[in-house]
Amino acid sequence: MTLRRFPQLRRSIAMGRHLVTGAAAVSLLAGCASIPTSGPVRVQPQISATAESDNVVALVRPPEPGATPTSIVSGFIQANADATLDYAVARSYLAPEVADSWSPSAGVRIVDDSNGLDLRRRGSRVTLRVPQEAVLSAEGLYSAVASGTEVVTDFTVRKVDGQWRIDGVRDGLIVSLADIARTYRTADRYFLNASRQYLVPDRSLVPTERRGYLTALVRGVLSGPSSWLAPAVGTAVPRGTRLNVDAVLVSDGTATVDLTAQALAATNNARRLMAAQIVYTATSSGEVNAVRITVTGQPLLLDGLGPVLTRADFASLDSVAALGTAVGYVVKAQSLQRIVGAGIEPVAGSLGSGQVPVGRAEVSWNGRFAAVTLAAQGAGNTVAIGDLTTGTDVLPLRGLDARKSLAWGPDSRLWAVGNNGQLKVWSKSLGAQSVLVRVGGTVTVVIPSFDGARAIVVASGRAYVMRVQSSNGRLTLAAPRLLQSGLGPVRSVAWADAQRVQLLGQPSGESTQVFEVLVGAAAVSSLGGVPRMTRVAAAPSQAILVEAADGVWENAGVGWRLAVKNGTSPGYGGPTGG
Incomplete structure (x- = not known):
């Protein structure tokens, strides 16, 4: 892997200890065209200072006498990273009446200034052009923007008491990705999911204050x-x-x-x-x-x-603690197998014996049910469900197409994406119901979060976090927020906990890799992988599993190893089946 062709990782490394540990930076810099099979790269759980003594304040200065218009604009943008005294230093670059009216709380445009700021003056107008990475809403919600997006904006300047000052500026802030890591921290507030069964984190990024x-x-x-x-x-x-x-x-x-x-x-x-x-x-x-x-x-x-x-x-x-200890599952020789220590064993009943030929499989988080696609000739896109506690009653589910994606939610509802990109959710009481997914592009993957209030959706190769809302018993996925740009096309995703997602992405010109992304934050890191990966599986405090051409590989923090030769369809589920 070459960082020159994948600037997103280079920028993540530059953010320092808030995003990636020192060892991770070394591992990334040591990357090459082949995919590493050891040396996992880790991100810290939050981009945040943990105590007031750890706060990092950007080194910014007020305008110098005689500064040029472009220097005034550049200094103002740098000062956008310092929220002290309601952005007092940034306001010092503005004409008095503008300093009073400018609102920094209108949101943040996050930019990549690693190659400097392109500032061009024409008369009283200074134009900024710089690559954009993401936005923070007025509420501090992080969303990446599509690769190639730029901030292009004008500032107007005039002299005040003989010194250049900005007298025309748009509300909101412009802050570099590196300054976001240094001077912002995560703020997690917790609410209740629709059933009031689990807590749901509502993450924002806010300026670090003492x-x-x-x-x-x-x-x-x-x-x-x-x-x-x-x-x-x-x-x-x-x-x-x-x-x-x-x-x-x-x-x-x-x-x-x-x-x-x-x-x-x-x-x-x-x-x-x-x-x-x-x-x-x-x-x-x-x-x-x-x-x-x-x-x-x-x-x-x-x-x-x-x-x-x-x-x-x-x-x-x-919702994460309630899962207990998740168990890994794979399919081998058309049999559903449970990962036990360094080996595997078949689950009870016809799904484990091979009597029902299993293609792909997903085990529910309570460990009771397995949803499978059938590998038998002529079975087409048939989805069947079996009870792992009894080993009996493998029944086909009508009206469910899972040729693209299959996943269990925390409430034992089954989420399936068909070949046409249509999402359906199956429950024992209601059967299969269509779900509207309000996102541009063709949907290929939908994975609900452990709390059930959010879902990761892959549409046309991009991964989004979307909210799960219900009205009159009908589900809708709405308000997509792009997780990260530059990682796609994304092929597979899995929740690792309430805020971490593992995904298989293939940056332009590179091999497919496993990436770890923090939902609602700017952190992303590469965990490497093995050749020809097609699927990733994860669970809280468990090894990452991937499906590759020669079987199922795992990474428990000490590098990649072949766990199940010729295994397919790795996944996690509850521990009670069997």
Whole structure:
């Protein structure tokens, strides 16, 4: 792999410790045209400072006397990375009336300035042209943009007291990808999925500030989800609930969150859900590991729980923790096999014995069911489902075409994409129902998240995160946000946890590789791979599995090894089948 032909990875390395560890950078730089089979590249779990002492502030300076118009524009853009005192340094480059009216909160255009900024002056106008990588919405939601996108924008300048200043500028910020890594951090607020069974992270990127980050996080979870996620989630926080004291106090790693009296309107069960939202949100900051919740100074009483709460108190609401230990599965010789240690064993019943010839297989997250395509001649696109707990009752599912993609959701609904790109979701109670996917291009892969509120969708080779919303019992996937550009065409994807996705991508002129992408952040890293990969599988705290021409390979953190010779259709499911 050559970084010259794949600038996205070069830029990721340049972001430093917030994106990729030092060892990862060495591994990437050592890449060549062949795909590495060892030396996994890792990303850190968040682009964030974990304590106020770790905050990194961009080194920016106010305008120098006699600076030229292009220098003024360049300095203003550099100062966009420093949010201190409401972007005081950036405002110093603006004419007084513009400094008062300019709104940096209108969103961020994230650019690649590794080759400098192309600034050209004509009279009182300075034009900027620079490659664009992504955007942050006004709410801080990260979306990549298509390769080849550019920011082309004009600034107008005039002299103020003999010095050039900007008197015409668009609202919002222009920040480099490297500065995003240095001066922004993730903010995860937690809400409830449609069934109120699991917590759902609502991630944004916000400027790193020395004070108020934790308070802003908690204030945010009380006020509700982002406009993007809102149609897919709910909250247990009663309307009107706010911080009684507009500050979250921290002592010895425990945050005290004091709420207004409106919080008492919640029922006992809703109070537990509200507390879970607050605890997961506050502890996601990395600054605290426990939370004490009070209402107008008095402890919020929760059945069976003490006054100091941790994530362990709400583990049943954590969609990743609720999975337990996932088990790997493969197909070999038309038989569904379970990965056990360094070997494999057939599952119980006709799916494991070979009596039912299995083509591809997906095992549900509760470990009870396996959905398979049949390998028998003339079976066409038939999808069948078998009960792994009894080993019997392999039944065909009517109206389901899974020639492109097949995946289980956390609620034991089966998601299938047919040869025409149409998505259908099957459930035992409703059968197969069509699902509208509001994305441009032909859909080839849909993989729901563990919480069920989001899905990764591959359409025309690009991978998007989309929300899963329901109206009158009908599902719709909406509001696509591009995960990353420059990785496609993407062939296969898998959720590794609530925020990490593994995908098979083939950058232009390169071999297919496994990439790890953080949803809602700028981080991406290459994990290498083996020749001729066609499928990737992942699960929380489990090895990455890939299907290649000679079998199923795995990477548990120490390089790639052939795990099942001549195996196909690797995947993960629950541990109870058998």
